[in-house]
Amino acid sequence: MQLDNLSHLAVFAAVARLGSFRKAAAELSLSASAASYAVRTLEDRLGVGLFNRTTRSVSLTEAGRHLLERLQPALGSVSSALEEMNLFRASPSGTLRINTFRDAALVVVAPLVERFLRMYPDIQLDIVSDDGLVDIVGMGFDVGIRYEESVPEDMVAVPVGPEQRFVVIGSPAYIARRGEPKHPDDLMRHDCIRYRFRSGAFYKWELAKDGVQLQLDVPGRLSVGDSELILRAALDGVALGFLPEHKVRALVAEGKLVCVLEDWCPPMAGMMMYYPRQRQMTSALRAFIDLARAA
Structure with missing residues (x-):
């Protein structure tokens, strides 16, 4: 596969996951026009439309959904292969995307940010506060933080933060x-x-x-x-x-x-940090969990 095809597929997957060319471009450090061009070029090469576009929304066509289903395992393998290269680095690197609700962002995450970024200068943190429940896998997050009863059963959960009441x-x-x-x-x-x-x-x-x-x-x-x-x-x-x-x-x-x-109103268990059981843990996520558990 040509390298430009692989990069265009990565842009396509990001747009499909985020439902927005602008958001995908920001995540990939591209301009919105570059993201749009990559998808148009991919569509021209494949000879099919991958997205339905309106001024307000972007949604997958049937062909786009089929491509995404076939593509996700392959991109996951590429991501895992690149992540394994961190084993040869002196310190973890990459971007760690965290989805949490607002209180946990203030109580659990915020106290760790300065120390974590100082300890790991090659890691970028992307923290999204959202009081609703989200599919962290589908939305491209590495880890979520919620109360125990809100953690999906198929996730690995790690207690973090102080006891709550x-x-x-x-x-x-x-x-x-x-x-x-x-x-x-x-x-x-x-x-x-x-x-x-x-x-x-x-x-x-x-x-x-x-x-x-x-x-x-x-x-x-x-x-x-x-x-x-x-x-x-x-x-x-x-x-x-x-x-x-x-x-x-x-x-x-x-x-x-x-x-x-x-x-x-008795005390209850604190918050849980959770991540997909099937996905290989990145070095950035392992470093953050270790720091959170030690805090």
Whole structure:
């Protein structure tokens, strides 16, 4: 295979994965016009269209989907072969792409960034904060960070970060207006802020005490998909929220929020860093996991 064919196939795979010529170009350090030219040249050589293009979206044609399915194993083998060359280097190199939700980015990833980049000057970090659940393989990430219950079963998961505790919080004005819940059953008569996943499912509040574990589909007129919106609404007295304790600790100390049902909010396992079981671990990922576990 000619080298330019291989580079054009790599551009095609990146556009297919990201659904955007602009994003693929940025990832590959190309101009958008160069990425578009590479795909057009590939289409001309193959004699078929690989993408349906509109001003707002890019999607694979049937031929494009077939090519991508056949191409991914081969590109994976090429990537693995290149990664193995790191065995001959003095230190790891390459780009490490991390997908994490916002709280984990602040609690787990941010404290490691300066030290990691200083220790490994040949590694580039690409960190994407996303509170929704994503397919890290399909989106081209090396590793994801989520709570244990959100980690797909076919992934290798490694505990990272400190122990966590979720707490039920409300503003003093809300508590004065609606009263303080004394038992989890009382939440069913309160307004609660519901967290909605991208899938459309609602997160069930997890409470536990003396061996009794509850998962409550709490009622509420406000549903959001962002923890910052939960915090804002709770501060404004809209309803009760359920958030990580580290996120609200200072506001509780200042009297802006009140914790309720504290005896039903035990500590829980921390966050999990996860990666595909079938994929060879890159030297950059191994270095990051080692640093995170030692922190």
